Amino acid sequence: ERRKKIIRSYINKFKTGKVIQEGDNLVMVGSPYAMLLHAVGEDVAQDNTLGQMPNSITCYTKRFKPQTQIAGFRSPHNGKNNILSLYNVASDVLDKYFDIGEQCIAVNCIHTDLQDRANGCDFDSDSIYCTDQPDIARYAVDCYINYPTIVNNIPKEKNCYNNTMDDYALVDNNLSHSQLAIGESSNLAQLALTYTYNFQDKKYLDYVCILSVLAQVSIDSAKRRYDIDISDEIKRIKKDMNVGANGYPVFWTHIRRDFNKDKINTSLSCPMNELTYV
Helix, strand or coil, X not given: CHHHHHHHHHHHHHHCCCCCCCEEEEEEEECHHHHHHHHCCCCHHHCXXXXXXXXXXXXXXXCCCCCEEEXXXXXXXXXXXXXXXXXXXXXXXXXXXXXXXXXXXEECCCCCCHHHHCCCCCCCCCEEEXXXXXXXXXXXXXHHHHCCCCCCXXXXXXXXXXXXXXXXXXXXXXXXXXXXXXXXXXXHHHHHHHHHCCCCCCHHHHHHHHHHHHHHHHHHCCCEEECCCHHHHHHHHHHHCCHHHHCECCCHHHHCCCCCHXXXXXXXXXXXXXXXXX
């Protein structure tokens, strides 16, 4: 009975989309040798540690073997346009000056779209899930070629705070609201992806991209003011997607506990549903 319960727990976790792969969450550092050159007054154009590739962004980590294709995913990850196609290179220069190790990954930010591709990432301990599983890595290249990178061009300006308890509370509230907005926009993006497999209307693909930007805006809303009301925009998209009539796919009952099964539309098909029949 104990053995059955253990196996069942693996299956239940698998149904939520948590498929164990050879991989890890690696902390990113952007073009470290270029930063070192700049710090000592040298020309950053001398940095040849991480070169350019047509269908991948070069990276360097000890976690995977050199000359390995890697797929990268940063949370929140809302669409195919956010999948990173990475190629791990060897570098004597990086070996000499840095101890990147197996828990970090150096990524090329020079003349690449990495930060936009990773949904507005920066390098204050942001991490990406990386795997060299051949099918996923190969699909990451396909996505990088066929699904253009989303760029957030919503006008913004910096938020200014004072060293007061009132402003501390304001920052705390802004962070709390942003967490809710990230979850709402990501869940809605997942629904929009499902609808792309079932309906011909192009708006669902567009909404995946828009919701990806909204998740990015939500993350940064405590630091910056954006010329958009995130909550109103999410409500508008949800209404236009007609979620009440179209419903939710079957896999939703596995990722959301006590989900109202009356909202499930069994006719909706999508790849995640395949896991529910295991």
